[in-house]
Amino acid sequence: MRVLLVEDEHELAAWLIRALTESGFVIEHASSAAAASQALLGGTFAAILLDLRLPDGDGMSLLGDIRQRNDRTPILILTAQGSLSDRVRGLRLGADDFLVKPFALAELEARLSALMRRSHGGSYPRLRCGSLMFDDQAKVFLLDDRALAVTRREYAALMILLQHSGRPVSRQDLFSQVFENADDTGPEAIEVVVHRLRKKLGEAVRIVTVRGLGYMLEAGADDVA
Structure with missing residues (x-):
């Protein structure tokens, strides 16, 4: 599971990278x-672990920019600013969870794993691209208002592509997230999944x-306004 850690405190970042890597996360x-x-x-x-105090700007501004791009990647904010107003502002901008420093590693891992699990079910009800949408209640994809039958790996691939619709997802990224812990297959296997989805x-x-x-997932010509 590939996670982006946005943190300018070098000692804390080094500790988190080492600890989370040992727990099976891939940290950038x-x-x-x-x-x-x-x-x-x-x-x-x-997922994204986001510190609020950054040397070149406010983490809240970065959070807002990410959500403005329609990027639905789960975001867990790490902050020493634990006030109610900060939490409310962050949630309104699209944060998924908060963890106040200092924190226990076990709690961070538990919250991070919970965010990732929820993201597979679609944390945002209006997740859609053209006539394809994800029904957050039923946890199914709908194409022209009809349930789309997909396998487990097709489901995972389509969710990733839909979460990033309009932006390309690299072949390696898609493979590593769909075939996580699959040591008996190669990157070319994702081509089969994509072919079936097409x-x-x-x-x-x-x-x-x-x-x-x-x-990249995009609406067909007939669905473009």
């Missing part, structure tokens, strides 16, 4: 808002290949 570290924005443009993550989606919603960047 950004020490500034600019570095975090660049990392998000270059790949996809299962057949099921038809022309209503397309999974396009963006050369050099990966796969």
Whole structure:
């Protein structure tokens, strides 16, 4: 599970990277808002750990920018600012959870894992691309208001693509999240999953290949206003 850690305190970042890596997470570290924005443009993550005090800006501003781009990656805020007003502002901007420093590693891991589990069910009810949408109540994909039958891995791949609709997801990122802990298969296996999804989606919603960047979900021509 690939996680973006946005934290400028080097000792804390080093400790978190070491501890979370030992727990099975794959951590990419950004020490500034600019570095975090660049990392998000270059790949996809299962979750983001976001510090509010950054050397080049306010973490709340970065949070707002992420949500404005329609990026629904789960975000857990790490902060020494535990006031009610901060929590309310963060939740309104799209944060999923807060953890006040100092915190226990076990609690961080539990909250992070819970966010990731919830994200697979779609934390946002209006998750959609053209005539494809995710029904948060029933936990199913709907295509033209009809349930779309998908396998477990097709479900995982389509959820990732829908969460990042309009932006490419690299082939390696998609493979690592769909085939997590699968040591008996190679990256080419994701091509089979994508091929099957393309057949099921038809022309209503397309999974396009963006050369050099990966796969991207976009509405078909008839669904574009």
